[in-house]
Amino acid sequence: MKLRKIYNARIVTPAKVIPNGSILIRGNKIVGIEEGNIEAAGAEEWDAHGNYVMPGFIDIHVHGGGGHDFMDGEEEGFLKIAQTHLQYGTTAMLPTTLTSDKAGILQTVQCYQRAAAKNKTGAQFLGMHLEGPYFSMEQRGAQNPEYIRNPDPAEYEEITKTAAGAIKRWSAAPELPGANEFARYLVKQGILPSLAHTDAIYEEALEGFKNGYTLATHLYSGMSGVTRRNAFRYAGVIETAFLLDEMDVEIIADGKHLPAALLKLIYKIKGPGRIALITDAMRGAAMPEGESILGNKQSGMKVIVEDGVAKLPDRTAFAGSVATANELVRNMVNLAEVPVHEAVQMLTSTPARIVGVENRKGRLTEGMDADITICDGAFNVQAVMVMGEFLYEKL
Structure with missing residues (x-):
């Protein structure tokens, strides 16, 4: 050799x-x-x-880049995304879906299986991350409300069977009916459940954690904070993530979704061993700014990329990141004032541990x-x- x-x-x-x-x-x-x-x-x-x-960067939450999205369901697109992010330091990734109907999810999973066997010149595929469709309507963000629904055992069992071990993690809202049963099923299948697009209060999030939701998907984005119900205050998912030392969190450190003060706060409370930096990048990553599409190029949502982030057309909310992995490290060092070796840890050894490849990567x-x-x-x-x-x- x-x-x-x-x-x-x-x-x-x-x-x-x-x-x-x-x-x-x-x-x-x-x-x-x-x-x-x-x-x-x-x-x-x-x-x-x-x-x-x-170590090569490990991005455990990425939707696309270079003009392609995994939800397009095209093998060439999968390979182009892997090649695009490789140029920015990513050596391994979890291709990530968006909320969709069952047919769309199955199509993407099957495309992943074909593309993974051909991926020789880009970042390695470590398995899929299914983001949705079991989400809170109140915290849907840019996810398509048409497809949001409660966990359905017949549906998710068919999807995992079809995937044949290709799914690495699955994001869902733990407060939904059947969500904890869903989490227990995933754990038995060797799949990591993670909290996402959730309006849970502390008690619901804690119960979810006990059933396997040990990772918080893009902390602060699409999740509840402190709320009032009938005059009483309740802690939300954000506070739960801070209170539970054993809960991992992922953050979009693009300098847009989270300002420097929040990056510093998360780092101060959770530390580099519990934080995974993610791009959460959509097809506009490594592309010129302007009009783009979030999700499937035929049926996805029209967005506009400007100021280094994707936005809804009316500019009322963000609609995805266009970050690359090296930007995440740069921002943690320059904006959050984190030592280089700890910023790198959050994009290498910590995500490697979270997805179970720490014995060979990171x-x-x-x-x-x-x-x-x-x-x-x-x-x-x-x-x-x-x-x-x-x-x-x-x-």
């Missing part, structure tokens, strides 16, 4: 940044990491020129997959390696 060495690197680990280190890769695995220059006779050498060398240590992203000091991507092969090089 090919032996390759990356040297003259600022290596980012979960604990610190090694100012001048090197990594040795044999085949698709990391076999050595040291300060200084590793002696490796016969290795193909690659000079990192003092850039940051970090850290630059011996025995791990050689998924590597190399960025300059401003977090512009210079090169990306997936399973020991450079699939993108700018240097």
Whole structure:
């Protein structure tokens, strides 16, 4: 197997940044990491020129990019999205759906299965994330209300059977009738339930957590905070996520959905070990601003991309992110004032743990997959390696 060495690197680990280190890769695995220059006779050498060398970014919530959306149900689109986000440092992702009818979900799942077998030049697919359709109408955000409904055992059992293990996580509102039964079913199938587009109060969210909803989907977006009912105050899902130390959260750190103050607050309370940075990107990511479509290109919602975010046509609300993974790290460092190694942790080892691949991805240590992203000091991507092969090089 090919032996390759990356040297003259600022290596980012979960604990610190090694100012001048090197990594040795044999085949698709990391076999050595040291300060200084590793002696490796016969290795193909690659000079990192003092850039940051970090684990490949893992985006566990992404809908599209480069003009494509996973809900289009096109194999080429799946592959183009993976190639687009690879150029911004993402080496692994969970393709994500939007609320749809059963036929639309099944079509997307089946397309995923075909595309996954052909995906050789983009970010790896780790499984699907189904976002919806079991949501609160009051917290639907840009999700199509026509398809929002309560969990139906016949429906979700058919979908999981058809998916044949391809589904990694499923977002739903825990307060809905049958939602906790749904969560228990998912856990038995090895699928992670997550809280999303929910109007639950603390007691309902806590019950959901006990039944398996251990991740909060895009914290603050599409979820309840403190509310009043008959003059009494009730904590919502946001407060529940803060109160439960064991609950993981994901955040859209595009600098639009959450301002710097909220990024700092979430970081202060949850810490890098419980936060996963996500793009939540729609088809407008890595595309010029202007008119776009959220969801299926034939039946999706018309939106406008401007000011670095997708908005409803009347500009009353956001309608998706156009972020790329490297922007998330840049914003956490520059806006939230988080140390580089912790910002990177939130896009590597933490999401790897959340989706159960921490034994092979998310850290630059011996025995791990050689998924590597190399960025300059401003977090512009210079090169990306997936399973020991450079699939993108700018240097």
